[in-house]
Amino acid sequence: MPDPELLRRLARFEKQVFPRYKTTFRRLVDEGQQPKTLFIGCSDSRIVPFALMDCGPGDLFIARNVGNLIPPWDMSAGFHGTAAAIEFAVLQLQVQNIIVCGHSHCGAIRGLYEPPPAEATHLAAWLELARDAVLPVRASPEALRRVEQRSIVLQLERLLSYPMVASRVQQGELFLHGWYYVIESGQVLVLEADKGRFVPLDELAAAPAVPSSPATPAEVDASHWSSLAGPA
Numbered sequence: 001m002p003d004p005e006l007l008r009r010l011a012r013f014e015k016q017v018f019p020r021y022k023t024t025f026r027r028l029v030d031e032g033q034q035p036k037t038l039f040i041g042c043s044d045s046r047i048v049p050f051a052l053m054d055c056g057p058g059d060l061f062i063a064r065n066v067g068n069l070i071p072p073w074d075m076s077a078g079f080h081g082t083a084a085a086i087e088f089a090v091l092q093l094q095v096q097n098i099i100v101c102g103h104s105h106c107g108a109i110r111g112l113y114e115p116p117p118a119e120a121t122h123l124a125a126w127l128e129l130a131r132d133a134v135l136p137v138r139a140s141p142e143a144l145r146r147v148e149q150r151s152i153v154l155q156l157e158r159l160l161s162y163p164m165v166a167s168r169v170q171q172g173e174l175f176l177h178g179w180y181y182v183i184e185s186g187q188v189l190v191l192e193a194d195k196g197r198f199v200p201l202d203e204l205a206a207a208p209a210v211p212s213s214p215a216t217p218a219e220v221d222a223s224h225w226s227s228l229a230g231p232a
């Protein structure tokens with residue numbers, strides 16, 4: 001027996017929500033989707049990409065997974081959903097931006113310190129994609145926040161292992177972005193790729209060349225990120 005609340009929500013969409021977007025959906029069907037941005041975010045229920053971007057149908061191509069992680073482009077056997085989404089977005093939709101958006105209080109990052117149940121074999125293997133971001137310290141709130149941010153950088157680096165991504169970044173046709181969403185404050189910190197720091201928007205706009213304080217301290221080499229910025 002389906003959850004009646006789910007059916008109530010469906011009915012509300014059909015009767016109240018869809019009519020407001022009917023013209024938009026008709027256009028998106030007639031003309032096809034042409035999103036300019038691939039948003040790669042965590043499956044966490046508190047991440048709401050359309051709210052973050054203040055946008056709607058047709059605006060974002062979205063790939064979500066546990067931890068906003070990027071698998072390597074290694075051509076190994078298997079079913080690579082996130083890799084397929086990246087290829088579709090870049091090669092068929094020809095997006096101009098890829099955002100990797102991590103967030104505070106991420107269960108995936110915590111899972112690197114508190115391993116999931118033994119039965120969760122796929123989850124445990126998947127989380128290894130963030131292992132190199134882990135700091136050898138106790139899992140304090142501050143440490144987790146730093147690891148969450150370090151993982152975003154790690155995933156962006158791995159994104160560059162996709163040939164179609166690397167070539168378009170090199171040609172200035174595609175730009176990669178690292179965002180860190182602080183759920184409790186609604187603040188999004190943006191990675192300054194050339195400096196390897198996550199900074200608030202107001203610092204980006206007011207003094208983008210001089211961030212006031214590093215969010216990811218010295219143990220991460222800023223030179224790793226310079227290639228993410230694309231040509232000047």
Ligand SMILES: [Zn+2]
Nearest residue numbers: 042044106107
């Ligand atoms: Zn998460």
